[in-house]
Amino acid sequence: MKTSSPRFQSCNVFALSGANRKVWRFQIKAGEPVPTEVLVLGPGKPLPPGLTAGDWRRLLQPRLNLAWLPADSVFVRAVELPAATPEEIPEMIEFQLERLSPLPPAQVVWTVEAVEGVEGGTPGSITAWVTLASRTAVEEWLARLEQEGYVADQLDLPLLRELRACRPLGDGLWLLVEETPTGRVVLVAWFLEGRWREIGLIRLAEGAAGATQLVDELTRNAWAGEFGGWLKALPPVTVQADSVVAADLEPALQNWSGQAVRTEPRVDEARVAEAAARYHLRSTGRSLIPTDVAQRRRNEFIDSLWIRSLGVAAVVYLAFVFCFMVALKVQEYRLDSVRDAGNAIAQTYTNSLQLKAQIGILQDQVALRFAALDAWRAAVEALPETLTLAQLDFTRGRALELAGTVSADNTAEVTRFNSQLKTIEANGQLLFARVDPATFFPAQGPGGSVRWSFKAELKRAETP
Numbered sequence: 001m002k003t004s005s006p007r008f009q010s011c012n013v014f015a016l017s018g019a020n021r022k023v024w025r026f027q028i029k030a031g032e033p034v035p036t037e038v039l040v041l042g043p044g045k046p047l048p049p050g051l052t053a054g055d056w057r058r059l060l061q062p063r064l065n066l067a068w069l070p071a072d073s074v075f076v077r078a079v080e081l082p083a084a085t086p087e088e089i090p091e092m093i094e095f096q097l098e099r100l101s102p103l104p105p106a107q108v109v110w111t112v113e114a115v116e117g118v119e120g121g122t123p124g125s126i127t128a129w130v131t132l133a134s135r136t137a138v139e140e141w142l143a144r145l146e147q148e149g150y151v152a153d154q155l156d157l158p159l160l161r162e163l164r165a166c167r168p169l170g171d172g173l174w175l176l177v178e179e180t181p182t183g184r185v186v187l188v189a190w191f192l193e194g195r196w197r198e199i200g201l202i203r204l205a206e207g208a209a210g211a212t213q214l215v216d217e218l219t220r221n222a223w224a225g226e227f228g229g230w231l232k233a234l235p236p237v238t239v240q241a242d243s244v245v246a247a248d249l250e251p252a253l254q255n256w257s258g259q260a261v262r263t264e265p266r267v268d269e270a271r272v273a274e275a276a277a278r279y280h281l282r283s284t285g286r287s288l289i290p291t292d293v294a295q296r297r298r299n300e301f302i303d304s305l306w307i308r309s310l311g312v313a314a315v316v317y318l319a320f321v322f323c324f325m326v327a328l329k330v331q332e333y334r335l336d337s338v339r340d341a342g343n344a345i346a347q348t349y350t351n352s353l354q355l356k357a358q359i360g361i362l363q364d365q366v367a368l369r370f371a372a373l374d375a376w377r378a379a380v381e382a383l384p385e386t387l388t389l390a391q392l393d394f395t396r397g398r399a400l401e402l403a404g405t406v407s408a409d410n411t412a413e414v415t416r417f418n419s420q421l422k423t424i425e426a427n428g429q430l431l432f433a434r435v436d437p438a439t440f441f442p443a444q445g446p447g448g449s450v451r452w453s454f455k456a457e458l459k460r461a462e463t464p
Contacts, residue, residue, distance in 0.1 A: 008281060011064040013273040014150050015158075018181050019043035021148060024273035033277040038270065047149040066276055067145055067152035069288065071178050071185040071201060073137040074157055075102055077130045078189075078199040089114055089128055090286055101132050108132050111286040113279070115164070115196060127195050131157055133288055142293065151297065154280050155288040159187040161275040162240065162267045163199070173218075173234070173257075176266075177241035177249070184210055184245065188221065190231070197230045211252035218256065238262045371431075371458050375400045378424045378431055384417055386410040391453070400432075403453035405443055414438045414452045421456055433459035 011026040011033055021041040026033035041047065077100050081092050093112050097105045110132045138155065145152055159176050166174060168191045176187040184204040190197045202217045204210035225231025234257050239246050246263040253261045287294065372394055379402060383389055387410070391403035406414055415438060422435045438454040 007062060008064045009061045011277045011281065012066065013156075013276055014065070014067045014145070014152065015269070015273075016067070016145065016148060016150075021045075021047070022269070023047070024270060024277075026274070026277050028281065031281065033274055033281065035270065035274060064277070064280060065151060065153045066156055066280055067141075067150065067154075068158050068276075069133065069138070069141060069155040070180055070182075071157060071159055071187070072180050072182050072203055073133055073141070074201060075132045076157070076160065076187070076199050076201055077132070078196050079128045079130055080125050080195070081128055083124050083126055086114065086285065089126075093128065093130055100130055103132075103134060107135055109135050109138055109288050109290055111288050113160075113283070113285065129160060129196075129199060131160065131288065135290060138288060138290065139293065142289065152289070156276045156280065158269075158272045158276065159185075159201075161272045161279065163187060163189055164279075165267050165271070165275060166240075171235040173237045175214075175237065175239045175241070175249070175253075177239065177245050178266075179242075179245070186214060188218065190221070190225065190235075192225075192230055192235065198225065207248070208252075211249050214249060215252050215256045218253075234258070236260075236262065238264060240264045240266055242266060374426045374431055375456070375458065378421065378426070382417060382420045382424065384410075384413045386413045387417060387452075398458050400456045400458065401453070402456065403451070405449045405451050408450050411440060411450055411452070414440070418454055430459050432456045 008028050010028060013024040013026075015022045015024075020043070021039075023039040023041070025036045025039070027036050028034070039048065079093065079096065079100065081089065084092060089112055093100070093110070097108075097110070101108050101110070110130060112128050112130045115127045115129060133155075141155075142152065159178055162176055163174065166189075168174070171192050174187075174189040174191065176189070178185050178187075182203075183206065186202045186204060187199065188202055189199040198221065200221070202214060204213050222231055222234060236259060237253050237257050239249060239253065239261055241249070241263070242265065243263075250261050250263065375394075376392065379389070379392060379400070387404055387406050389402065389404040391401065393401045395401055418435055418438045421432055422430075424431045435456040436454050438452050440450050440452050443449045443451045
């Protein structure tokens with residue numbers, strides 16, 4: 001399966017051995033893994049939260065999660081190929097898969113990595129290491145990792161990282177021994193004529209039977225090498241294992257090869273984890289995780305993001321509705337307070353209007369009294385002696401009605417009296433707003449007198 005190569009910001013390498021777990025954590029700087037911490041977790045202790053959590057941070061800060069695959073469920077092969085580009089190597093392996101795989105191709109998952117050229121190797125060719133594993137075993141291992149709370153993006157075989165760390169100075173047989181919960185596993189690697197001619201995994205029994213089994217397998221490999229033309233004599237043997245395991249295997253190997261066996265300690269796990277992180281950060285080849293499993297995980301990851309997003313949106317919506325309801329209740333309370341205050345003000349305003357009207361009435365009454373007195377005084381003072389005033393009445397509080405008699409010879413005095421009233425002032429303003437012309441009509445009875453009358457409208461300011 002082809003994978004993209006995002007700019008990872010961190011990397012985790014997870015090792016599961018029995019009930020014990022170990023996690024190496026790295027920060028990626030300039031494309032290189034920089035160790036940050038090592039977590040050693042005993043049985044029953046959960047992984048730290050957020051170590052492999054799939055959330056939006058996984059998209060914004062890409063992280064590579066590696067896991068070590070047990071060597072007892074893996075097969076490895078070394079293949080010599082013509083020089084090719086990295087993209088062409090998987091296609092070339094695809095054609096040879098039936099010959100390389102111990103199981104039907106449909107039942108295995110595999111990956112391939114090209115080994116750097118070694119000085120003295122065959123020109124125009126490259127060596128590729130092919131790692132094969134049963135699909136069922138890989139799926140069971142991934143399920144177990146998920147039970148531990150770890151979701152792996154890539155699987156890796158640590159023995160291959162140790163082998164790549166070897167720098168042979170000449171021909172030799174390298175034996176890398178790993179203790180697993182199910183027994184010992186030996187990675188057998190033949191380095192001849194400047195390249196890795198053959199590699200494979202051998203699962204050994206316990207004790208002396210394991211040493212005998214290893215010798216038998218090496219003998220068969222040597223025969224195959226002689227028939228293949230790439231082995232002429234047994235090369236020096238190097239055992240890379242802890243001291244106890246090396247002591248168990250050294251006598252049988254020395255007797256088999258006829259020469260001294262060199263022993264070396266295993267490469268430190270931290271260096272192996274760093275090498276695995278460095279390799280997979282740069283690799284764009286196939287993955288041991290089945291394509292459909294990787295796609296299913298991706299879909300589940302996207303679905304979980306959507307579900308979380310919808311959950312967050314629902315919580316935000318409910319919080320918004322709650323805040324809106326609280327704000328609405330507060331505004332309703334304020335509205336009720338304002339309404340109550342408005343009702344109180346309205347009542348006060350109504351009472352004020354009533355008081356204002358009452359005051360206006362009282363002021364009108366007072367003003368009317370003073371106006372009546374002013375009008376009476378003005379009429380009396382301006383009345384000529386030749387006129388007789390018979391009636392002086394107020395109507396509707398604003399109009400002054402005057403009536404009387406005059407001799408027929410003195411009607412002009414009535415007109416002068418009428419005009420004089422128009423100019424009379426009181427308190428600095430005209431007393432009358434309008435004075436109607438006098439009306440004359442004959443008086444009843446003897447004497448030849450004439451009756452007159454007219455109306456004068458008082459000028460009064462409106463009550464504020």
